[in-house]
Amino acid sequence: MNAIAQLAEERVVEGIYAVARKQRLRTRNGSSYLALELVDPSGRIEARVWNDVDLLDARFAEGDAVRVLGRVEKFRDRLQLEVRSLESAPETDPAELAPALRRDADELDGFLEFLAGEIAHPGLKATVGRLLADDALRASLRSLPAAPNGHHGYAGGLLEHTVGVATICRETAQLHPRLRTDLLLAAALLHDLGRARELGPAPNFRQTEEGRLLGHVHLGLRLIEERAAALETEVRAELLHSVAVHHDLRTARTAEAAVLYHANQLDAVAATRPVD
Secondary structure, rough: OOOOHHHOOOOEEEEEEEEEEEEEEEOOOOOOOEEEEEEOOOOEEEEEEEEOOOHOOOOOOOOOEEEEEEEEEOOOEEEOOOOOOOOEEEOEEEEHHOOOOOOOOHHHHHHHHHHOOOOOOOHHHHHHHHHHHHHHHHHHHHOOOOOOOOOOHHHHHHHHHHHHHHHHHHHHHHHHHHHHHHHHHHHHHOOOOOOOHHHHOOOOOOOOOHHHHHHHHHHHHHHHHHHHHOOOHHHHHHHHHHHHHOHHHHHOHHHHHHHHHHHHHHHHHHHHHOOO
């Protein structure tokens, strides 16, 4: 079997992959074809079904595991798999074929606990503790991407990104003592928690209906508000503000909110920008 990360141009491949995306489209002359995104733990690749479209289309659905025979071509400087045959692979759990975290998830969980333990403010410490003690939310950190089609776009990427952003914020606060470390660290640990409500399970990580309409920032604010009722009004407002604007520097009204924005951007760029 051929791992996606090892595929090369003009290579005939056979493998079992998960269908992260499936669309039936038409060429300019009106012929039907299937546009797919196939994934395995090593990565993802675009695929096309040009022949026997009706026959093959009926064999599988988006989210299924499939056995594929095809040839790798290059299209617009990117590899693409031309599918020659395809059939369902019901014996394989498609969730196990999602692009996977390269780092040790237990180690990252340990870092997460350490960072949460660094918070001294009683109200912020209790709020973060209540959220991280939620088994479903904690499992989502290990099973979801930070951004399905962007940075840390693999299962467990949400945990890795959260630890990365919180670590950057902690180090920045040590360099700049005027920053309120507890507020900044709490906001960093919680800033993307709304992904747990926005995204569905592997392998396709499709947005839930609530996620499509509200987005992860709004859903994260709701989660925090549900667990922060005992937090002082002013501190709760500043925590929510930092999370609310972590994608929009122009609306940041505190230094902590601005630092969180930059830390989020830095970790995302470091994870995706090619190294020359």
